[in-house]
Amino acid sequence: MGKGGSISDEEWERFLRESEAGVEGAPKEPSARARMVARRLREEPGRPDAWRAHEPPRRRAGKARYVVGLVVAAGLLVVALNPGRVTGWFGGGDGGGGGAPLAAESKQPDQAPPSDGAGQPPTLAQPFRGSPAARWANGTAGIGMPAAKATGWMSKAQVAQALARSRDFLAEADLDPGVLRGDRPKQAIALINPRQRDVQDQLAAAFRAPSRKNDPLLLFSRFDPAKVRLVGHDVRTRGRITYREGERGAVEVTADVTFVYPVVSAKAGSDDVVRTIVRREIVMSWDDPAKVNTVSGTFSLLSYKSDTTNGGCGTAYTGYFTPDFGTGGAGPSGGPTLDPYDRSKAVGTGRPHGHDTTCGTATRS
Structure with a gap:
């Protein structure tokens, strides 16, 4: 017993x-x-076939420097899958096709989730099958929120509002259906301090003429609807929001969230499901208007970093993620490796020193 x-x-x-x-x-x-x-x-069905051995090249992003003086690093990675050990035949395990949903993340985990079920490829009916995201929550439900308490210049109620608006930014930037289909993220941009002119100028340039320095993918998740279609309505997420008192009594909010997007080619009849995985770390400062040139209800962007799997890897900056639906690409050799589901390590872990835009290999997708 x-x-x-x-x-x-x-x-x-x-x-x-x-x-x-x-x-x-x-x-x-x-x-x-x-x-x-x-x-x-x-x-119980028989043992499934092993997933394809490789995922094709991925995209890299650039960096931007803001008035606050912090370097924004954004590294996008390549996927080259290793066949996972097929276990958990009854759908259990963190990476299987079922099991109880995980509780919201309240602190940084100390290890990567297991690879149970990694030999099971995603399908149109089960786009998260074979990955830890099978047990992750959908949308903002997968983002752990801390309890609010009076901090810096803000009361408890004001901190609660700042936390909610920080989560709203993530929802508008990385979960909104229109933005995912390539629309301009107007509501997300409206939450960024309009008086932070260098940031606003770079955002305008990013949507006007995407480049390594000015790339909307550094902050927003977008796919070209003429080439890519999302599968279903779910975007699985896992992560958390934390906060502390920053400079001049500001409430400094950090969001560390992984987003998993199942997609297929927009071509009619396409059923080759792949996943684009984006982990973002964004630091937002909710400043005291009496001390900082800001607009009430908006935050100043301090920094961000991101790791992206199967978002494209190359020099063509289109302003859209470009997942590869081929099965034969192996990706470049010798680059850093990444497990896109491993949240126990800091964003950008494994990049060569001094390189913030590096293509590498990912161990699973």
């Missing part, structure tokens, strides 16, 4: 075998749970 009186599946399998063999003392009428386990074992 396990913890809390539960019985493992292995014990139930032994029970069923003994029942069928007529072992003395075995119950004549199995319980409802026993019948459920027996049916599941009979219907």
